[in-house]
Amino acid sequence: MPSPKLIPLVLSDAERASLEALSRKRTASQSLAGRARVILACAEEGGVAPLTRVAARTGLSRESVRKWRVRFVERRLDGLGDAPRPGAARKITDEQVEVLVTRTLTEKGRGQDSHWSTRSMAAETGLAQSSVSRIWRAFGLKPHVVETWKLSTDPEFIGKVRDVVGLYMSPPENALVLCVDEKSQIQALDRTAPCLPMLPTTPARMTHDYVRNGTTSLFAALDLASGSVIAQPYRRHRHQEFLRFLKLIDTAVPNGLELHLVLDNYATHKTPAIHQWLLKHPRFHLHFTPTSSSWMNLVERWFAELTNRKLRRSAHRSVTELETDIRKWINEWNKDPKPFVWTKSADEILETLAAYCQRIIDSGH
Template identity: 65%
Template sequence: MRRRTTPQAWALRCRIILACADGTSNKDVAAQLGSTPHAVGRWRARFIEHRIAGLGDMPRPGGPRTVTDEQVAAVVTKTLERKPNDATHWSTRSMAQEVGLSQSTVSRIWRAFGLQPHRSETFKLSTDPYFIDKVHDVVGLYLDPPERALVFCVDEKSQIQALDRSQPVLPMMPGVPERQTADYVRHGTTTLFAALEVATGKVIGSLHRRHRAEEFKAFLITLDKQVPAGLDIHLVCDNYATHKTPAVKKWLLAHPRFHLHFTPTGSSWLNLVERWFAELTNKRIRRGVHKSVQALEADIRTWIATWNSDPKPYVWTKTADEILERLAGYLNRIPDSED
């Protein structure tokens, strides 16, 4: 009972037997050790019949194994290293036919080893020559923001379409989901410029029909008016050409409290406002029905106001070194990644 390597389940059974040896009733032993009288009686009877060996786990019922370790290894190896001749990935049926096992057996093996051939995810590795420096810069802003300054994640969500369904939407009913026609009518597009304040989660948004440098400069002017004059403004943005035009650079020189920090190319996941754009798309735009651009813009402004009434900041947790270490793991899995 006092051995440190003894499993806790066995140690409890030993304590039950020692307590019973003192003449305590099953009910009192159960109350003392946090068990049940039925369990105490069972282990007492097992000990009387089999002594110490009776405190172990008995063989469980069921038939013997019909799938060997070699067959399991064959399924896993084929799943990871080969593809079927007539498809891009394995299904439980095709793999079962290939190895001569049942479909349910293949499914159990895949679940045990965490294999999901039907799933595929996307990724993109940045080729920015200053990738490491930019990651340290942006992540440093998130984890250790400068004093007397606000950090904003800025980007534009362009080409937001005002879509109206060609026929009325059928509402949801018990057992029947909401139904929309597959075709739609376009009524124009708009562009949302948004700045997500990292500390509070509040969003400053501005809608424009185009997304040129002129509109980006106007959005910077809006930020300048809404942020208190005594604070510096650090903007995390991507490498879109409109962020680096001569007109924008000239305006930034005239407003030295603005500091731009660029994410690496192909690394939009570093910009937290992209996560907020996903919220906007999922909760307001994707299934929305808008008969005009004005209706779409009014809907977006209402959603931003609702968000700002109870904002929720996105908390960045990974350090730059953790991100780079994770990236190195991906590179090790890609052939010829050193090129």
């Protein structure tokens, strides 16, 4: 049977203002904000917007949209609240929750503290520590967590982003794109006692303290297309070692291919000796990432694989043993390499950074 015709949902100016405020309010319950967005969507197209279209826009099922539309038509704004549930009455009111969430978002902490803890917030609001913890979890608040970020001050930032990302997303024909960098100060660490193997119900165990047995540096060039790696460890990371690594790349890659190298702005990459060598080898083309933007060099992602899968839990009694272990791991990687695929366009990156800058300006700091 065809669905019954919808009763037009017409909002007064006051109702529309209240719903829009609820949908934007950071301290409002997310379920209540979602219901407000449903009603605003239903009020479009003369108040008879199809339920299926509203469901697609809001991410709810068609029946959920129908439910909240009917409740609003019958009870208006009062119909968007949760119905009373069986059990003991709530001891914490909506007003108390809103005050707690608002203070968490707008104040640093109690006294001279840098952030709120469940104990300090409980003492300040008169709620139980467990209640504070439960409310924070419900709203996804973590006052103890801080994520770091850094903006590049490179005056050529936009041009370099477009250059490198363009190379990643549309590499030139008859050419090889290599992401090149050095992982310096890799320590040969040995534990002060033998590592104990994993057992049922017991993880592997190793001593907290260790012995340093020297360091090495790894020069690596990640092939963007295949994910294979050309790498060589050196005990130092001066321009002399970088020049030797460039010669290694020149030998390893067939002469018929142009070479596009993505590099950071480390001083050893720009010395006169390097410049003179590049003039004699015109198939090498260097592309520099912006300053303070190592995240743009995909070889850093490969270095993370090396660290997580080999270095972090290994023990080495000498630098020679460390370098041999690294070479073996790289050889295994190159038997079945996995390329890292860049997916974000230059425009998307620049839009994201522009939004960060706007937030900084709006924060007043």
